[in-house]
Amino acid sequence: MRLPSLYFVAMFLIGSTLVSANFYDEFDITWGDGRGKIINGDLLTLSLDKTSGSGFESRNEYMYGKIDMQLKLVPGNSAGTVTAYYLSSKGSNWDEIDFEFLGNLSGDPYTLHTNVFSQGKGNREQQFHLWFDPTADFHTYSILWNPKHIVFSVDGTPIREFKNAESIGVPFPKDQPMRIHSSLWNADDWATRGGLVKTDWTQAPFTASYRNFKAEACVVTSGKSSCASSGNNPPWLSEDLDNTKQERLRWAQKNYMIYNYCSDSKRFPQGFPPECNMA
Numbered sequence: 281m282r283l284p285s286l287y288f289v290a291m292f293l294i295g296s297t298l299v300s301a302n303f304y305d306e307f308d309i310t311w312g313d314g315r316g317k318i319i320n321g322d323l324l325t326l327s328l329d330k331t332s333g334s335g336f337e338s339r340n341e342y343m344y345g346k347i348d349m350q351l352k353l354v355p356g357n358s359a360g361t362v363t364a365y366y367l368s369s370k371g372s373n374w375d376e377i378d379f380e381f382l383g384n385l386s387g388d389p390y391t392l393h394t395n396v397f398s399q400g401k402g403n404r405e406q407q408f409h410l411w412f413d414p415t416a417d418f419h420t421y422s423i424l425w426n427p428k429h430i431v432f433s434v435d436g437t438p439i440r441e442f443k444n445a446e447s448i449g450v451p452f453p454k455d456q457p458m459r460i461h462s463s464l465w466n467a468d469d470w471a472t473r474g475g476l477v478k479t480d481w482t483q484a485p486f487t488a489s490y491r492n493f494k495a496e497a498c499v500v501t502s503g504k505s506s507c508a509s510s511g512n513n514p515p516w517l518s519e520d521l522d523n524t525k526q527e528r529l530r531w532a533q534k535n536y537m538i539y540n541y542c543s544d545s546k547r548f549p550q551g552f553p554p555e556c557n558m559a
């Protein structure tokens with residue numbers, strides 16, 4: 281019997297919340313042949329060299345949550361590398377909520393690429409530059425996923441809101457539990473300046489670090505959600521963006537968004553996807 285599971289059962293009975301968990305209990309390094317490491321339970325590192333990248337995933341499957349992770353990205357010349365941090369379900373009609381950090385030459389900005397897949401369909405990219413150097417220090421990247429919307433935040437500032445638009449026929453991720461996944465890999469065929477800048481392998485190994493994982497979430501075990509059985513609705517499950525957050529969102533989008541599928545008219549000559557026309 282594993283102690284952590286007992287701990288979770290206890291936590292979920294009293295309110296479907298887990299807080300600041302130990303990396304050993306939460307995540308498995310799933311690939312990379314030793315290139316992914318958990319250190320003392322509170323730091324996780326992934327690395328990439330010419331032979332392989334690496335990755336990890338959560339042991340739990342979640343169905344809604346408010347999930348924070350601090351990341352410190354590959355420093356220096358990270359061109360060609362991609363650090364992906366995302367929630368994803370399984371199967372051919374999968375749901376996915378993506379943060380992808382596209383590396384760059386030293387001194388050139390990272391691109392934070394975001395996407396939302398529902399039932400196997402994505403094509404909802406928004407990209408950003410950041411207002412700080414994401415390689416100099418740890419910063420918090422958060423996903424709020426509840427029945428109303430999906431909110432991507434950086435250090436508490438919302439940068440993107442994907443609203444539930446089921447009422448106008450847009451599938452919303454709400455029927456499939458998702459795991460947290462992350463990987464560091466080589467994507468120099470497209471990542472930096474559309475593939476023009478290649479990975480400089482003399483700089484390898486490339487390393488990204490993770491710490492301070494914090495999740496309030498509904499965990500699904502054998503088809504049952506911890507939130508269904510807890511009987512009390514945690515506040516984040518119906519959390520909206522208050523006025524201050526909406527203002528921050530507008531600030532981030534106005535100043536740091538570099539691509540929005542909802543304004544790429546060349547790509548959608550027949551008209552934008554329906555969710556683009558929501559207020």
Ligand SMILES: *[C@@H]1O[C@H](CO)[C@@H](O)[C@H](O)[C@H]1NC(C)=O
Nearest residue numbers: 382384388389391471472473
């Ligand atoms: C890399 O830097 C260039 C030049 O500033 C910028 O246009 C681009 O968005 C940056 N990011 C990527 C992933 O190419």
